[in-house]
Amino acid sequence: MKANFIRNTLFFSLATFISRILGYLRDATIAYVFGANALTDAFFVAWRIPNTLRQLVAEGSFNAAFIPIFTELERNNHNYAKLYASSLFSFYTLILSFLTFVVVIFSDFFVSVIAPGLSEKGTLDEASKLLKIVFPYLVLVGWVSFFMALLNTRNRFFIPAVSPALLNLSFILSAFFLSGYTGIYSLAIGALIGGMLQVFLQIPFLIWEGLIPRVSFKYVKEIKETMKRLLPAFASFGISQFAFIVDTVIASFLLGGAISYLYYANRIFQLPIGLFAVGLGNALLVSLSKHYSENNVEAFKKDLSIGIRFAIFISLPATAGMVVLGKEIISVLLQRGEFTEKDTSMTFLALVGYSVGLIGYALSRPYKSAFFSIGDTKTPLYSTAFGLIISITSALIFGFVLNWGVLGLALASSLGGISGFLYLYFLSEFEIDRAGVLRTAINSFIATVSMVFVLYVLKIFFTRDWVIVAVGVPSGILVFLVISYLMREETIKSIKRL
Numbered sequence: 001m002k003a004n005f006i007r008n009t010l011f012f013s014l015a016t017f018i019s020r021i022l023g024y025l026r027d028a029t030i031a032y033v034f035g036a037n038a039l040t041d042a043f044f045v046a047w048r049i050p051n052t053l054r055q056l057v058a059e060g061s062f063n064a065a066f067i068p069i070f071t072e073l074e075r076n077n078h079n080y081a082k083l084y085a086s087s088l089f090s091f092y093t094l095i096l097s098f099l100t101f102v103v104v105i106f107s108d109f110f111v112s113v114i115a116p117g118l119s120e121k122g123t124l125d126e127a128s129k130l131l132k133i134v135f136p137y138l139v140l141v142g143w144v145s146f147f148m149a150l151l152n153t154r155n156r157f158f159i160p161a162v163s164p165a166l167l168n169l170s171f172i173l174s175a176f177f178l179s180g181y182t183g184i185y186s187l188a189i190g191a192l193i194g195g196m197l198q199v200f201l202q203i204p205f206l207i208w209e210g211l212i213p214r215v216s217f218k219y220v221k222e223i224k225e226t227m228k229r230l231l232p233a234f235a236s237f238g239i240s241q242f243a244f245i246v247d248t249v250i251a252s253f254l255l256g257g258a259i260s261y262l263y264y265a266n267r268i269f270q271l272p273i274g275l276f277a278v279g280l281g282n283a284l285l286v287s288l289s290k291h292y293s294e295n296n297v298e299a300f301k302k303d304l305s306i307g308i309r310f311a312i313f314i315s316l317p318a319t320a321g322m323v324v325l326g327k328e329i330i331s332v333l334l335q336r337g338e339f340t341e342k343d344t345s346m347t348f349l350a351l352v353g354y355s356v357g358l359i360g361y362a363l364s365r366p367y368k369s370a371f372f373s374i375g376d377t378k379t380p381l382y383s384t385a386f387g388l389i390i391s392i393t394s395a396l397i398f399g400f401v402l403n404w405g406v407l408g409l410a411l412a413s414s415l416g417g418i419s420g421f422l423y424l425y426f427l428s429e430f431e432i433d434r435a436g437v438l439r440t441a442i443n444s445f446i447a448t449v450s451m452v453f454v455l456y457v458l459k460i461f462f463t464r465d466w467v468i469v470a471v472g473v474p475s476g477i478l479v480f481l482v483i484s485y486l487m488r489e490e491t492i493k494s495i496k497r498l
Contacts, residue, residue: 012283013276015161020271022168024333027267029175034184035338039126041259043184046130047191048263049103049110050138063149064372064380065230068289069222070153075293082211084220089146089213091223096142100135107131126184133188140195147202150211152286163201167194232377250399250409261343261406264334265350268326272318273361276310284366288373297431300370305433307366309440313491315362316444317451317480322355324455325472328465350406357414360421367424383423391416440491447483451476 034040066088073081103110107128148160174190182189206212284307291300322329327348335344368380394415398408455476462468484492 012157012161015158016164018162019165019168022165022172023267026168026171026175027264028333028336029172030187031264031334031339031343032337033175033179035340035343039184042124042127043130043187044259044263045111045127046134046188049131050135050141050191062145062230063152063285064368064377065226066146066149067153067285068292068373068375069226069229070149071286071289072293073222074153080220083216083218084222085150085211086213086216087218087220088223088226090215090217092142092146093139096139100138103135104132107135130185130188133185134191137191137195140192140199144195144198144202146213147199147206150213151202151205151209152283154209154211155286156205156209157283159202159205163198166197166201167191170194170197229372229375229377232381250395258346258406261346261350262409264330264347265354265406265410268322268329268333268351269354269358272314272358276314276362284369285373288370292373300373301431301433304366304370304430305436307369308363308432308437309491311362311366312359312437312441313444313484313489315359316441316448317476319355319358320448320452321455321473321476322358323352324452324459325469325476326351326355328468328472331465332469346406350410353407353410353412354414356411357417360414360418364417364421364424367421367428367430370428370430371424379427380424383420383427386423387416387418387420390419436490440489443484443487443489446487447480447489450483451480454479 030040034043070081070085073084108124111124111127111131144160144163148163151157151160170193171187171190174186174193178186178189203212284303287303288300291297291303327344330344330347330351331341334347335341364383368383371377371379391412394412395409398404398412402408404411455472458472458475459468462471481492
């Protein structure tokens, strides 16, 4: 396996792990200070709108449109590539600023569309006010995503990925020190401060690499091609995020706290996606774009196969771990202060539903990166549109017909993710090492079953949740890795070499 490609993924994963640890401390702080109720639902609705757009611009779509073009231009003319980046940055900022202005002015409308059920709970006005404060974060995180793409082209993955740690730290400090004065609005203030800190962190590294963009509204022809790729890419990633918005709309009609349960469960579910799937997609996009620009078919095939095998290797044990230890993990992370045992149980139900779809989301990343690297942004769009149709249909059935509550809504999202991957797989014409992928799938499945057996044995001997988590998580990882190594799984051998 190619060391540089896996190494970039692991650097991204390490940085994201640091950020996610602070993210869970953030969630624990919010749960401790505010609990799970109609007021927190109002904040999570307000935060979901810019945060969904953040995930859209920061976790794939912008990179997908920008990196292949910038890589090709840099190969031919470095100065022209810098001019292209500066011009695109200026127009990009202008668009984000206009979007922010529109949403702030019409915040009541956007909140009523996203969570109409809040009007019955009397918190629609609170959510609207929170949205006015928090939405300018979109411009800041738009800059962060642009800077991240630039640094990724220099194989710098750690600093861009660790920057969200500053956002989480800002949330924590604001909740503790400002909530007594501003209440739930302290979280919105924390988001803005965190966004500014993320921007400031990356600027020195951009200067060091000579990549700091300048204000320039000079039009270069590649901007048109970028927009042609960006719109389908935005739609592709946006549709997948829209599935979570559909959950919010339906959940707003369910019991108080339902939106919060889905939020907390999705945060835990996003850990393996954020740690590995997003890092895998970003690192693979850079690698595949270079191979495609050099017309290196064999290297393209090899790296894509590695990406698929790595996604399987990570997602199978992660899925099992969240199902087997999910309730104990939620209890340890969140169950204190205003967050009750009932809240833990409801959040766990949502986590189980989300966990089912992890394999689909993880495997979609390598395929999307492959399509994006060759300039095809439409096929990923069609795949996510297909997944969204499945997700919305399932959500309506599970939520209103079968009354499965938060479990049904999360499960509907999972079905959408799996359907989107299947669409990509069956329409893909990329050559991959199918025998190697099958070996990894079989080895990972056997290692995962062994891990689950050990975890259930541990749960027989230990009763305290924090002990089960403290012992079970490292034990489960160790068992999975040891069994994989004994079965001579190539993925674990490559990680060991690194």
